[in-house]
Amino acid sequence: MMFAEVAIKVPLFRTFDYRIEDNIDIKVGSRVKVPFGNRKLLAIVIAIKHDSAIPKNKLKSVFEVLDDTPILSQQHLKFLRFCAQYYSHPLGETVFTALPGALRDGDHPDKATVATFALTEAGKQLPTLRAKKQMALLTQLNESGESSLTELKALGFSKQQINALLEKALICEQIKHDTQWQTQVISLSQKPRLNEEQATACSAINQQNGYRCFLLEGVTGSGKTEVYLQSLERIIESGKQALILVPEIGLTPQTVNRFRRRFAGLPIDLWHSNLTDNERLHTWRRAEQGSSALVIGTRSSIFLPFKNLGMIIVDEEHDNSFKQQEGLRYHARDLAVYRCASSQIPLILGTATPALETLQKAMSGKYQLLTLSQRAQTTTDNQFLLVDMKGQKEQAGIAPNTLQHIEATLKRAKQVMIFLNRRGYAPTLLCHECGWLSQCLHCSASTTYHKAMNRLVCHHCGEQTFIPPQCPDCGSTQIMPTGMGTEQLESFFTERFPDTPLSRIDRDTTRRKGALEDALDEINQGGARILIGTQMLAKGHHFADVSLVVILDVDSGLYSSDFRATEHMAQLITQVAGRAGRSGEAGKVLLQTHFPEHPLLQDLVNNGYQDFARFALKEREEVQLPPFGHLAILRAQATNAKLVFDFLSDLIPATPFSGIQLLGPIPAPMERLAGKYRYQLHIQASQRVVLHNYISQLMQYISEHKLANRVRWSIDIDPMDT
Numbered sequence: 001m002m003f004a005e006v007a008i009k010v011p012l013f014r015t016f017d018y019r020i021e022d023n024i025d026i027k028v029g030s031r032v033k034v035p036f037g038n039r040k041l042l043a044i045v046i047a048i049k050h051d052s053a054i055p056k057n058k059l060k061s062v063f064e065v066l067d068d069t070p071i072l073s074q075q076h077l078k079f080l081r082f083c084a085q086y087y088s089h090p091l092g093e094t095v096f097t098a099l100p101g102a103l104r105d106g107d108h109p110d111k112a113t114v115a116t117f118a119l120t121e122a123g124k125q126l127p128t129l130r131a132k133k134q135m136a137l138l139t140q141l142n143e144s145g146e147s148s149l150t151e152l153k154a155l156g157f158s159k160q161q162i163n164a165l166l167e168k169a170l171i172c173e174q175i176k177h178d179t180q181w182q183t184q185v186i187s188l189s190q191k192p193r194l195n196e197e198q199a200t201a202c203s204a205i206n207q208q209n210g211y212r213c214f215l216l217e218g219v220t221g222s223g224k225t226e227v228y229l230q231s232l233e234r235i236i237e238s239g240k241q242a243l244i245l246v247p248e249i250g251l252t253p254q255t256v257n258r259f260r261r262r263f264a265g266l267p268i269d270l271w272h273s274n275l276t277d278n279e280r281l282h283t284w285r286r287a288e289q290g291s292s293a294l295v296i297g298t299r300s301s302i303f304l305p306f307k308n309l310g311m312i313i314v315d316e317e318h319d320n321s322f323k324q325q326e327g328l329r330y331h332a333r334d335l336a337v338y339r340c341a342s343s344q345i346p347l348i349l350g351t352a353t354p355a356l357e358t359l360q361k362a363m364s365g366k367y368q369l370l371t372l373s374q375r376a377q378t379t380t381d382n383q384f385l386l387v388d389m390k391g392q393k394e395q396a397g398i399a400p401n402t403l404q405h406i407e408a409t410l411k412r413a414k415q416v417m418i419f420l421n422r423r424g425y426a427p428t429l430l431c432h433e434c435g436w437l438s439q440c441l442h443c444s445a446s447t448t449y450h451k452a453m454n455r456l457v458c459h460h461c462g463e464q465t466f467i468p469p470q471c472p473d474c475g476s477t478q479i480m481p482t483g484m485g486t487e488q489l490e491s492f493f494t495e496r497f498p499d500t501p502l503s504r505i506d507r508d509t510t511r512r513k514g515a516l517e518d519a520l521d522e523i524n525q526g527g528a529r530i531l532i533g534t535q536m537l538a539k540g541h542h543f544a545d546v547s548l549v550v551i552l553d554v555d556s557g558l559y560s561s562d563f564r565a566t567e568h569m570a571q572l573i574t575q576v577a578g579r580a581g582r583s584g585e586a587g588k589v590l591l592q593t594h595f596p597e598h599p600l601l602q603d604l605v606n607n608g609y610q611d612f613a614r615f616a617l618k619e620r621e622e623v624q625l626p627p628f629g630h631l632a633i634l635r636a637q638a639t640n641a642k643l644v645f646d647f648l649s650d651l652i653p654a655t656p657f658s659g660i661q662l663l664g665p666i667p668a669p670m671e672r673l674a675g676k677y678r679y680q681l682h683i684q685a686s687q688r689v690v691l692h693n694y695i696s697q698l699m700q701y702i703s704e705h706k707l708a709n710r711v712r713w714s715i716d717i718d719p720m721d722t
């Protein structure tokens, strides 16, 4: 008699054994159906055993086998096991999180086919069409070779435009085919000659056989992407695949096109949250079978199986979107380190503003630091200006001094970018008579005033309410919006500079697919002179004409309960500043702050992020915070505050565990959310193994705790939001 040990998607820290009937053939890594309670559930076989610790008569049998060929290799299972263990997450849930939805639902792995559009012979002649969008579509397909419907929609093309070209027989629809790219001679389109630093970086990477992690530290525009492209050549030539991880906002058609143009004819697949289930399964399968040469993907692409992975690149490695904030709280960059080390392949972490965790490993020699210190195309440095906001007569949050700079820049017909750090700065309603602030009824947060909808919206739970005609506290009708948002800025500037074209880029204005691309195109074609935006403007877009960048609210990053706040603020300022000065003249970066003498801010503007980061690391070391100590947070919430408090208090042992510091229970940064009270325990250790040992004991203890089922709790290893 043989037994199958399986992982099931249940929140339990254990696996389950089933009998295998004599006549069925089961392999490790295959999906099976098993009886579980009175249900039949999908499970993944993680081991086949000759024996089971459970009495034989208590064991049920595997009900059905779904895969003759395993869908997960032994090596991939090992990776998922590591993941579950490292993040203290149940193995079953971990494995199922890693699978694409279609496989979780029991679909056949070969089910998905994806159609793409390509030019016909007639289309390749690029005839001139009167319809502008149809012409643009032809040009796009001429550049990309082939694109799926999802890709075209993301670029703002409609089904009608595609149909029009199909009718004219300029394009055709085809099933995405498998090319034997490994044996193909790849033709590289024109590429620039590397500068000295780039060449040094590339040769260090190329010399690496086996695992090595490289931190490619280079300011925006210093040519990091060029280093990725040229390092990939060797990997592809040897027939191996590569994964390129990009932040959520970074997966733009421009980025993808750059890879497609360079490696024309090579199969490049995408992975991101806007794909359909079918497309995800397709990419998963192509990666697994070796049909894709490159996969460019967001966070969860780290779970893709590859037949023969040769390299991982993490672009903008400091970006917070690589950390999953719910369920399996993994960090894609950290998992990339594990994957590359276990597969013995190189890893490139690229950024202008390394996370302090990464920088510390580079400085201690664990990672190899490669620096690109100069912009590839222009060499002008930006100039920083601090505008002291104390006692200033501001209008819409803009100091008179700032306004003068803006005016002067506009006079020279250059572009001005005005950046608002939406985080922690939202307009809310205030009573001018008594100081009443509009609060969410369910959260400890103010609601945000949305002028266009004329509603108050809670950005935490989504609750919408009408604007009260009078102050609920004193009855005054003098209630007005405070603070500011991009909308307010927009109305201020349209009033102030009525003849200057303006463009606003934030989540609200770019909701429609293709809207962001349209806005960016317009900006680059020299339309808008004033650009107002949020985080979205900070990332990788190239604007030729921006010579002044204004950051309105720096202070929210300086004083915060989150120990990473200054690091994130500095990364943001540096990224935003990277938008200025590409037009050949030195850019100006203007920061409004009430604390111009703050030492970290001074360090940042005088000496740059590189210096700031090294200084900030020393501060972290003094207080033994990450990366010098290791941190985990146990969070709990319930409608009843006492229950949460009692639960967490009870987890603190009477005698302290050696090497572990516990802090709490303390209220979460947002103490009340959607009617639930939230507290947390901070668990800190200077040794990682001590932390992990402690946490696995803690999980055991919690699993038997009587309050554990009455609160919602979760553990977050290496948390980003503290």
Ligand code: ADP
Residues within 6 Å of the ligand: 192, 193, 194, 195, 198, 218, 219, 220, 221, 222, 223, 224, 225, 226, 227, 376, 377
């Ligand atoms: P990053 O990824 O660091 O922002 P990119 O690789 O996008 O930088 O390079 C910025 C610009 O400089 C791009 O337009 C790129 O084509 C160009 N570039 C990069 N390296 C070189 C080089 N060695 N010679 C000429 N142009 C280059």
Ligand code: ZN
Residues within 6 Å of the ligand: 431, 432, 433, 434, 435, 436, 471, 472, 473, 474, 475, 476
């Ligand atoms: Zn009032």
Ligand code: ZN
Residues within 6 Å of the ligand: 440, 441, 442, 443, 458, 459, 460, 461, 462, 463, 674
């Ligand atoms: Zn709320």
